[in-house]
Amino acid sequence: MSRVQKYTYFPGCMIPFRLPHFELTIRKVLERLDVDMIADEGHTCCPEPTTFTGVDFEAWLTVGARNVAVSESTGRDTLALCSGCFHTLAIARHMIHSEQDIRERVNSRLKKIGMEATGNVTVKNILHVLHEDIGLERIKKQVVHSLKGISLATHYGCHLVRPIEATHMDDAENPRWMENLIQAVGAEAVDYEDKMACCGAPIAPSDEAKSFRLTAEKLRKIRAAGADAIVMICPTCYTQMEMQQKKTAEYLDSEFSIPVLYLGEMLALAMGMVDLVTSNSRRYHRVKIQSLLEKMGVGK
Amino acid sequence: MTIGGISSDLEFRNWILQQPEGQTLLRCYQCGRCTSACPVAEIDSSFNPRLFLEKIILADEALAEERLIWTCLTCEQCEVRCPEHVKIPQILILAKVRGLATGNTPQTALDRARSILRQGRTIQVSDPMIKTREKMELPDLGSPPVEQLTKMLTDLKLAKRLESTESRYGGGESE
Ligand code: SF4
Ligand code: SF4
Numbered sequence: 001m002s003r004v005q006k007y008t009y010f011p012g013c014m015i016p017f018r019l020p021h022f023e024l025t026i027r028k029v030l031e032r033l034d035v036d037m038i039a040d041e042g043h044t045c046c047p048e049p050t051t052f053t054g055v056d057f058e059a060w061l062t063v064g065a066r067n068v069a070v071s072e073s074t075g076r077d078t079l080a081l082c083s084g085c086f087h088t089l090a091i092a093r094h095m096i097h098s099e100q101d102i103r104e105r106v107n108s109r110l111k112k113i114g115m116e117a118t119g120n121v122t123v124k125n126i127l128h129v130l131h132e133d134i135g136l137e138r139i140k141k142q143v144v145h146s147l148k149g150i151s152l153a154t155h156y157g158c159h160l161v162r163p164i165e166a167t168h169m170d171d172a173e174n175p176r177w178m179e180n181l182i183q184a185v186g187a188e189a190v191d192y193e194d195k196m197a198c199c200g201a202p203i204a205p206s207d208e209a210k211s212f213r214l215t216a217e218k219l220r221k222i223r224a225a226g227a228d229a230i231v232m233i234c235p236t237c238y239t240q241m242e243m244q245q246k247k248t249a250e251y252l253d254s255e256f257s258i259p260v261l262y263l264g265e266m267l268a269l270a271m272g273m274v275d276l277v278t279s280n281s282r283r284y285h286r287v288k289i290q291s292l293l294e295k296m297g298v299g300k
Numbered sequence: 301m302t303i304g305g306i307s308s309d310l311e312f313r314n315w316i317l318q319q320p321e322g323q324t325l326l327r328c329y330q331c332g333r334c335t336s337a338c339p340v341a342e343i344d345s346s347f348n349p350r351l352f353l354e355k356i357i358l359a360d361e362a363l364a365e366e367r368l369i370w371t372c373l374t375c376e377q378c379e380v381r382c383p384e385h386v387k388i389p390q391i392l393i394l395a396k397v398r399g400l401a402t403g404n405t406p407q408t409a410l411d412r413a414r415s416i417l418r419q420g421r422t423i424q425v426s427d428p429m430i431k432t433r434e435k436m437e438l439p440d441l442g443s444p445p446v447e448q449l450t451k452m453l454t455d456l457k458l459a460k461r462l463e464s465t466e467s468r469y470g471g472g473e474s475e
Contacts, residue, residue: 011441013421017429024436041442044420044449050374051409052416054396057319059458063416063449095320102320109455113448162376172380197339198375205408206370206471213343214373280436 007129008074009037010067012085013045014235019262021280022081022235025273026126026264032142032271033134037079042070046080046088049159050202050236064092065106069117077122079129083234086125087159087167093119094166125160126233126263127169131177136184144272146186147296152266153190153227154178155218155241157234158198178263182231185270192225194218201240209251215240216252229259229292231266238262245287259285259292274298312361312398319394327384328353334378334388340371347371349378349388356391364398367469370406400461406471410462417459420444 015022027037046067053060067089071078080086096103097119107116130139156175164172173196179189200214219241222230232238242260249255261269265277274293281289293299316322334349335341341348347368355363363369374389382388399405412422421444433440450459 013423016433016438016441017423017425020429020433020436020438023438027438039439039441042445044444044446045416045422047416048412048422051406052413053374053393054370055400055405055409055413055462056456056458057393057397059453059456061320062452062456066448066452099320109452112454113452158373158375158377162380172376196377198373198377200373202373202375203340203371206367206406206469208471210340210343210371214339 003034005035005133006076007035007037007079007124008071008076009039010043010046010071010078010080010085010089011039012080012082013048014084014239015082019235019238019284021284022262022264024280025262025268025276026081028273028276029264029267029271030129033138035129035134038074038076040070040074042073043067046082046085048084049088049091050084051205060088061092061095061102062106062109064088065096065117066110066113066115068093068096068119068121068123069110069115071123072117072121077124079124079126081126082236083125083157083160084236086123089123090166090168091163093121093123125167127160127177127181130181136180139181139267140184143185143270145270145296145298147266147270148186150187150292150296151190151226151228152182152187152231152261153192153222153225153229154182154195155199155222155230155232155237156196157232157237158196160233161196178231178233181263182266185266187266190225190227192227193221197221199237199240201236204240211240212244212248213251215244216248216256219245219248219256219258220252220254223256223258227258228295229261229289231261231263233263243286257287259287259289261289269293269296269298309361310359312364313356313359315398316356316391316394321387321390322394324385324387325353325356325391328357328386329384330354331383333381333383334386337377337381339375339377340373344371349392352392352395353386353388356395361398364395365402365404367404369395369399370404370469400465403466403468405465405467406469407467408471410465410467413458414462417449417453417462418446420446420449
C-alpha cells in the first residue's frame with residue numbers, strides 16, 4: 001500500500017569505494033522504510049571541502065554548483081550520505097540561491113557545458129531523511145530487536161551540522177536527531193563532554209600529530225562517559241576514529257578500544273539484519289564489534 | 301608599505317573582501333572569543349584565529365605564507381561563538397588560496413586537487429573496489445564526466461597553475 005519514496009543518491013568517493021558497507025546497510029534499512037536511492041552518473045566528486053577549498057575556492061564552488069545542477073535536473077531531493085559531500089552541496093546550493101553575483105558568475109561557467117544551477121533543489125543528509133521525512137514512528141515499527149541496555153555516544157561531525165544556515169540541521173551546538181534515533185531503537189544515548197568537538201581528520205594532511213591529539217582527546221571524553229560504542233555518519237570521521245583508532249595511542253598514554261558503528265549498521269541490527277553487519281565486520285571494523293554484538297544479544 | 305613592523309598590502313585585503321563571505325571580516329572587533337572556542341588554539345598557542353583576522357585587517361599578506369593556516373579544521377566552533385558571525389574558517393580558506401602561488405599548500409591537498417581534475421574523483425578506483433561493490437550487489441556508478449569539468453574550469457586556469465606548483469609545505473604523503 002505504501003508508496004516508495006525516491007531520492008537522488010549522491011555517492012561521492014569515500015563511501016562507495018572505501019566504505020561500501022555504509023551504502024549497503026543504509027540501502028537495506030531504507031528499503032525496509034520504503035525509500036529508494038537512485039544514483040545519477042552525471043555527478044562527480046563533490047569536491048571535498050577540507051583541502052580543495054584552500055587550493056581554489058572558485059573551482060570548488062563551480063564544481064559543487066555543477067553537481068547541484070545535476071541534482072536539480074533529476075527533479076528529486078538529493079541525499080548525500082557522506083558529510084563532506086553533504087556540506088559541499090549544501091553550501092554551494094545556499095550560495096547560488098542567496099547571492100545573485102555568485103549565481104551569475106558560476107552560471108557563466110556552467111553555460112559552457114550547457115548547464116545551469118538555480119539552487120532550487122533540496123539537499124539532505126541521512127538525518128533529514130530518517131528523522132524528518134520518514135519519522136521516528138515509522139522507524140520504531142521496523143525495530144524487531146530492541147537495543148535495550150546498550151549505551152551509545154553520538155559523533156555528528158562538524159560538516160554535517162555547520163553552518164546551520166546551509167545545513168538546516170536542528171541545532172549548531174547541540175543537535176539531537178541522532179540521539180532520538182538511538183532511543184527509537186531502544187538504546188540509551190549518552191552525553192559526553194564537548195560532543196561537537198571535531199574528530200581531527202581535516203588537518204591530518206598538514207599536521208598529523210595535532211590531528212591525532214584531537215582524536216585522542218575526543219575518544220578519551222567518550223570513554224569517560226562509559227559508552228559501549230560510538231555511532232557516526234561521516235566516512236572521514238570513521239576513518240579517523242575507527243580505522244585509525246590504534247594510532248591515537250601514540251598521542252595519549254592509553255590505548256582505546258571503543259567499537260564504532262555507522263548509523264546504518266545500528267539501524268540494521270535493530271531491524272534484525274544481523275548478517276548484513278557481521279558479514280562485513282572483519283573487513284571494515286578494526287576495533288572488534290563481537291562483544292558489543294553479544295551484549296546486544298545478536299552475537300554468534 | 302610598513303605598518304607597525306608588518307608588510308602591508310592593501311591589494312590582499314581588498315581581494316579577501318571581494319571573495320564569497322570575505323566582507324564578514326569587517327564585522328570583527330577583535331574580542332577574541334573565536335580563539336577561546338578554538339580546539340586547535342587550545343593545544344597550540346601559536347594558532348590564534350583572532351590574530352589571523354587582525355593581520356588581514358591590517359592587510360598583512362604574509363599570513364598567506366604561514367603554515368599554521370592549514371591547521372584550521374574548518375570545524376566552525378569559532379564561528380558559532382562569534383558575536384558578529386564572522387565567517388572565520390572561510391576567511392582562512394581564502395588566505396590558503398592566496399598561498400597556492402608560492403606553494404604554501406600541503407602535498408595531499410595538491411594531489412587531491414589534481415585527482416579531481418583528472419578523474420573527477422579524489423581517489424583512484426581500483427578493480428577490487430568495483431568487485432566488492434558487485435559482490436554487495438550495489439549499483440554500478442559509471443565514470444564521472446571529466447571533460448565537462450575541464451571545459452567549465454578553463455577560465456580559472458587551475459590545471460595550469462597546479463602543473464607549475466610545487467608544495468614547499470610537504471606534510472603527510474597522499475593517501
Ligand atoms: S569572535 Fe568574531 S568578532 Fe570576536 S575576534 Fe573572533 S572573529 Fe572577531
Ligand atoms: S574553524 Fe579553525 S579557527 Fe575556527 S575553531 Fe575550528 S580550527 Fe579553530
